[in-house]
Amino acid sequence: xxxxxxxxxxxxxxxxxxxxxxxxxxxxxxxxxxxxxxxxxxxxxxxxxxxxxxxxxxxxxxxxxxxxxxxxxxxxxxxxxxxxxxxxxxxxxxxxxxxxxxxxxxxxxxxxxxxxxxxxxxxxxxxxxxxxxxxxxxxxxxxxxxxxxxxxxxxxxxxxxxxxxx
Amino acid sequence: xxxxxxxxxxxxxxxxxxxxxxxxxxxxxxxxxxxxxxxxxxxxxxxxxxxxxxxxxxxxxxxxxxxxxxxxxxxxxxxxxxxxxxxxxxxxxxxxxxxxxxxxxxxxxxxxxxxxxxxxxxxxxxxxxxxxxxxxxxxxxxxxxxxxxxxxxxxxxxxxxxxxxx
DNA sequence: TTGGAAAGTCAACAACGCTGACGTAAATTC
DNA sequence: GAATTTACGTCAGCGTTGTTGACTTTCCAA
Numbered sequence: 485x486x487x488x489x490x491x492x493x494x495x496x497x498x499x500x501x502x503x504x505x506x507x508x509x510x511x512x513x514x515x516x517x518x519x520x521x522x523x524x525x526x527x528x529x530x531x532x533x534x535x536x537x538x539x540x541x542x543x544x545x546x547x548x549x550x551x552x553x554x555x556x557x558x559x560x561x562x563x564x565x566x567x568x569x570x571x572x573x574x575x576x577x578x579x580x581x582x583x584x585x586x587x588x589x590x591x592x593x594x595x596x597x598x599x600x601x602x603x604x605x606x607x608x609x610x611x612x613x614x615x616x617x618x619x620x621x622x623x624x625x626x627x628x629x630x631x632x633x634x635x636x637x638x639x640x641x642x643x644x645x646x647x648x649x650x
Numbered sequence: 651x652x653x654x655x656x657x658x659x660x661x662x663x664x665x666x667x668x669x670x671x672x673x674x675x676x677x678x679x680x681x682x683x684x685x686x687x688x689x690x691x692x693x694x695x696x697x698x699x700x701x702x703x704x705x706x707x708x709x710x711x712x713x714x715x716x717x718x719x720x721x722x723x724x725x726x727x728x729x730x731x732x733x734x735x736x737x738x739x740x741x742x743x744x745x746x747x748x749x750x751x752x753x754x755x756x757x758x759x760x761x762x763x764x765x766x767x768x769x770x771x772x773x774x775x776x777x778x779x780x781x782x783x784x785x786x787x788x789x790x791x792x793x794x795x796x797x798x799x800x801x802x803x804x805x806x807x808x809x810x811x812x813x814x815x816x
Numbered sequence: 817t818t819g820g821a822a823a824g825t826c827a828a829c830a831a832c833g834c835t836g837a838c839g840t841a842a843a844t845t846c
Numbered sequence: 847g848a849a850t851t852t853a854c855g856t857c858a859g860c861g862t863t864g865t866t867g868a869c870t871t872t873c874c875a876a
Contacts, residue, residue, distance in 0.1 A: 498781060503774045506781070506793060508811060510683050512804040513796035515723065517676050531862055549823065557681065562864055564824065586822045586873050608669045614798035615664065615672070618791065625784065625791020627672060630679035632780035638678040645674060697831055716853060728833055730855065752842050752853045
C-alpha cells in the first residue's frame with residue numbers, strides 16, 4: 485500500500501492509474517459485499533433482487549410499490565415478479581392503502597423478518613469487520629466518496645433513507 | 651493506515667443502523683459507478699461483462715484466458731461468449747503462447763483501445779469528481795475500507811494488479 | 817362522470833451467470 | 847513413447863434479473 489506521497493498532493497496529482505485502482509477496488513469489493521447474502525439466498529432459491537426488496541421493505545415498512553420502484557430503479561414488471569414470489573411464500577404481506585386505496589403498502593411478515601435478519605447479520609458482519617480493519621477515519625472517507633459517486637437522484641433516495649440517524 | 655484512538659468511540663459504538671447506511675451507500679454508489687460506461691455500452695450492444703474483459707485486458711496486456719477467468723470469477727463458458735464477440739468484432743486479438751502454445755494471450759486492438767479509453771474516461775471522470783468532492787483523506791479511507799471488504803482471494807487478485815503488472 | 821394515476825398481468829426477449837459433456841492440442845509425467 | 851494433465855473452445859440447456867410493449871382493473875380527483 486505504499487506508493488504515495490506526502491500529504492495533499494495526492495489529490496492534485498492523482499494519476500489515471502491511481503483513479504483506476506479505485507475503480508478496481510470497487511469491482512472487487514462489491515463482490516465481497518454481496519458474497520455472504522448470496523450464499524444464504526442460494527439455498528432458498530432467491531436472488532439479489534429478492535434481497536434488495538426485503539432490505540428496503542424492512543427499512544421502510546409500509547412503503548408502496550411505486551416508492552420501492554423508485555428506490556430500486558427497476559421496472560414494475562421486474563419488481564412484480566420478485567414481489568409475487570415473496571408474497572406467495574409468505575415473506576411479505578400487502579395492505580391496501582387506507583387513504584389511497586390504489587396503493588399497496590408492503591410489510592415483512594415474521595418469516596420475512598427472520599430472513600432479513602439473517603441476511604443483514606451476514607452483510608453487516610463483513611462491513612463491520614472492514615470498518616474495524618480500516619479505522620474510524622477511513623469509515624468517514626468511505627461514506628463520503630460513495631456519496632459523491634452517486635447520481636443526484638440516487639443520492640436523494642439515499643439521503644431520504646438516512647434521515648433519522650447520523 | 652490511521653488507527654487513531656482519539657475518535658475510537660465511533661468504531662466501538664457503531665450501531666447496526668450506522669453499518670446499514672454503509673451497506674446502502676454501497677448499493678447506490680455502485681449504480682453510479684457503472685452508469686456512465688453502461689450508457690456507452692448500450693449503444694454498441696455490449697454489456698458490463700464486455701467492459702470488464704476489456705478493462706482487465708487493457709490492464710494486463712497479454713494476459714491469458716485462464717488468468718482472466720481467475721480475475722473475473724466467472725466460468726470459461728461465460729467468458730468465452732464475451733471474448734468471442736470481442737474478437738469477432740475486432741476489439742481483441744489473440745496470440746498463441748510462444749513458450750506454452752496452449753495459452754492464448756489477449757491484447758486490445760486499436761479499436762479495442764479506443765473503446766477502452768472512452769469507457770475508462772467516463773468512469774474515471776466520475777471517480778475523480780467524487781474524490782475531489784470528498785477530499786484526499788477520504789480517498790485513503792475509501793480504498794482502505796474497500797480493500798478490507800474483499801474476500802482474501804479477491805484481495806490477492808487486486809493487489810497483484812496494483813503492483814504494476816501481471 | 818370522466819381522465820389519469822397506481823397497480824397488476826401477459827408475452828417476448830436479452831445479458832450474463834451457471835452446469836454438464838465433449839473435443840483438441842500441447843505440455844508434462846511416468 | 848504412452849498416459850495423463852492442462853488450457854482452451856464449444857454445444858446444449860437452464861435460471862435470474864433486467865428490458866419493452868400492450869392491456870386491464872381499480873380508484874382518486876377534477
